[in-house]
Amino acid sequence: FVETLQMKKLDMGCAIHDARANLPSIMPNLETLVIESVNEVVDAPMLPTKFIYLKHLTIRMITGSTISRPYDYFSLVSFINASPSLETLILNVTLRMVNESIFTDSQLRHIPEHHHGHLxxxxxxxxxxxxxxxxxxxxxxxNAVSLECLTLDTxxxxxxxxxKYRRCFPMIDGVLTEAPRGLAAIRTYIEDKVPSTVNLTVLEPCSRCHVRRRVQTSSQSDNAVSI
Structure with missing residues (x-):
């Protein structure tokens, strides 16, 4: 138990909800946290507990064989607000797009401001x-008044x-289909909110690897023969 209290770095596979609910009390000295969650079904709760010393947070969300419900990414604000020392945040989303699109309902939700001076x-x-x-x-x-760099990769x-990589990671067709909508969402709802002090980097699908895959997929479809 004493060792757990003193841990400063943790890389674990668990539910995001459980990590938010339990880790602040059992590992209060964490400085680096990596969470990998498969088929997350419960949104992150808003709780008063804090990750006082957490500086680096990575959350990897992975699609398994089934998706029971869309995940509310906005609930991850709970982690940000609970981490007053947070400097870097990485969110890797490999979930299939089953969420409501911003182009379906553009009325954004708002919660009280909570300025962050280290992110x-x-x-x-x-x-x-x-x-x-x-x-x-x-x-x-x-809210991240100290933000210097924002990277959005479709x-x-x-x-x-x-x-060390000769080819990009292969994408399922749904991701490549959604990418243009993601880019449009950035242009429409995000770009004009980026302060001049923040370097915004927007990454599209690779013109070499992913365009080639889409061409191959289209060609295979065109050449298919019904029997």
Missing amino acids: KSVKITGFSSAKSLVELTCYILN IYGPRCDQD
Whole structure:
């Protein structure tokens, strides 16, 4: 138990809801936290407990064989507000797009402001037009007064322009179909909220790996023969 209290770094597979509810009390000295969750079904709760010393947070959300309900990404504000020392946030979304699109309902939710003076870098991969993902991003832009860098990547996984990868991580067709809508959501609802002091980087699908895959898929479909 004493060792748990003193832990400063944790990389674990668990439900995001459980991590938010339990870790602040059993691991109060965490500085780096990586959570990997498969088929998350319960949104992150808003709780008074804090990650007082947490500086680096990575959340990986992965699709399993089934999806029971859309996840409310906006609920992840609970982690941000609970982490007054947070400096970097990485959110990797590899979930299929089943959420309500911002283009279906553009009325953004708002919660009371909670300014963050240490959050400098935010990266979201697998960015889509999901309304709750746009809401989360807008909340960060409005409240992270120290933000320096925001990266929104419409795909997930390694890219071929990184030194050790020859090909980008393969995408399912749904991700490539959603990518243009994600880009449109960024242009329409996010870009004009980015302060001049923040460097916004928007990444599209790779013109070499992903366009080729879409062409191959289309060609295979055209050549299919019904029997």
